[in-house]
Amino acid sequence: MNTLKIKFTTALFLLFIAVSNAQMNIIPRPMEISTGEGSFVLTSKTKIVYGKDSENSAVLLASILEKGFHKKPKLKEKGNGIQLIINPELEKELGKEGYQLKTTTKNIQIESATSTGLFYGIQSFRQLLPTNFETTKFLNKTVAIPVVAIKDKPRFPWRAFMLDESRHFKGSDPVKKLLDQMALIKMNVFHWHLTDDQGWRIEIKKYPNLTKIGSYRKDTQLSRKSPERVGKPHAGFYTQEQIKEIIKYAEERHITIIPEIEMPGHATAAIASYPWLGILGTTTEVTQEFGKLDDSFNLADPKVNEFLKDVLTEVFDLFPSNIVHIGGDEVKFETWEKSKDIQDKIKKEGLVSPADLQIFFTNQISKFIEENDHRMMGWNEILGDNVHEWDKENNMEVKEKLSKTAIIHFWKGSLDLVNKAVTNGHEVVNSLHSMTYLDYNYKSLPLSKAYSFDPIPEGLDAKYTNKILGSGCQMWSEWIPTVKQMEQQIYPRIAAYAEVGWTQKANKNYKNFTQALIQLEERWRQSGINYHEGLD
Structure with missing residues (x-):
């Protein structure tokens, strides 16, 4: 096996470990979680995309990202980035507090029937960030968010x-x-x-x-x-x-x-x-x-x-x-x-x-x-x-x-x-x-x-x-x-x-x-x- 192939295989293995850890490192443990290959690269330029019902959630998420990148992200009503979506149809499956969090290499989507569900989706997203992200000790300019799909709701109200x-x-x-x-x-x-x-x-x-x-x-x-x-x-x-x-x-x-x-x-x-x-x-x-x-x-x-x-x-x-x-x-x-x-x-x-x-x-x-x-x-x-x-x-x-x-x-x-x-x-x-x-x-x-x-x-x-x-x-x-x-x-x-x-x-x-x-x-x-x- 040549050196380049060994490095590539090692990188894939390390990525698998990172994704597996991401799966384990959300407390409380989500209802369903699956992982994929690759990651979304989060930077200070990542936009937060919101709708009329999710603006408050967008402001919350922006305040979190600003702590890490020392720059407030832009809030937009369309486009790629981190999409915050209120979808009342999800209440049938996930109730008022449940949410879906999906990341691909191109965007992140947090979706819920209510603003409460979006809030909890954002809390899970926070736990995918480095532990020091919201402190003055975080100096990186990028964060790799693993490709993951989470479907979650609470057992008890x-x-x-x-x-x-x-x-x-x-x-x-x-x-x-x-x-x-x-x-x-x-x-x-x-x-x-x-x-x-x-x-x-x-x-x-x-x-x-x-x-x-x-x-x-x-x-x-x-x-x-x-x-x-x-x-x-x-x-x-x-x-x-x-x-x-x-x-x-x-x-x-x-x-x-x-x-x-x-x-x-x-x-x-x-x-x-x-x-x-x-x-x-x-x-x-x-x-x-x-x-x-x-x-x-x-x-x-x-x-x-x-x-x-x-x-x-x-x-x-x-x-x-x-x-x-x-x-x-x-x-x-x-x-x-x-x-x-x-x-x-x-x-x-x-x-x-x-x-x-x-x-x-x-x-x-x-x-x-x-x-x-x-x-x-x-x-x-x-x-x-x-x-x-x-x-x-x-x-x-x-x-x-x-x-x-x-x-x-x-x-x-x-x-x-x-x-x-x-x-x-x-x-x-x-x-x-x-x-x-x-x-x-x-x-x-x-x-x-x-x-x-x-x-x-x-x-x-x-x-x-x-x-x-x-x-x-x-x-x-x-x-x-x-x-x-x-x-x-x-x-x-x-x-x-x-x-x-x-x-x-x-x-x-x-x-x-x-x-x-x-x-x-x-x-x-x-x-x-x-x-x-x-x-x-």
């Missing part, structure tokens, strides 16, 4: 990440950074846990003490069940204007923000702000301790119910999403058993137990939420099932039936409870704590375990699988005070959950995923993200 800022406030910039990374890996729901016992983080104008008092605590428990303290106060909240800014930022990345306003438990920050809200009459400041606390909203007082509706009304006005999460978890029913007000309320309404009262209350809140063109979501305790060992001595009898419009956020208990929820007509987001809680260490929840999670429980009747909306991974922050620690817990496991939510089950492959993760981790490093190194 709900692909969520939750950030708890009640326990430790992080602020706008870290939240925006998280939204950027969520968008890259096609996660579409940011569940924002804004109120709890240890802090109230959202401005409510009718009740200014919620942030004047409720957003501040004098100190913080140092470790579990310890009397030791950190030794300094903790505070912070979002003004309504800041929240609007973050919502807009998320919308530009096709991410819906779902706020969580806890009720009737996890309420001591609110009660400290307005002590008449509580049952015990002893809550006067925001707690420094973590765990399950005794006080909760006094549901027997009509003023308390009016307060909650006032708060929700301002939340409705702020958040354009039509879902509000009310929490509903870990209510200490022992307090309710001992409260004369609560016991009188139970008798007055013809109920049989504190658990029954919670369902009664939750249905009232659900009705109010629906009257305001929203929908209620809550942790699976709102169904009335006993999922806590510390509740076993309490009366958990229920006769009330939860409104079927409520979305159940499953996190604890037997998987039979998921089956019970869907057969009773509820839609479910599956966030089983042992599989999705990002505050757990890597020994108890390694990357491989996170990747293995299936939101559809084994044995669920196929006729109910459409009731499983998807999954969420949760970043609880009790013991995660800094952004650096938070990033260690989130990355790389968030990438596994992105693939859990998007990639078809038959296409999941942990070995391929970890190979693709090498490139994504390099992107995180370039972005200054402090990810956990190693698979476990």
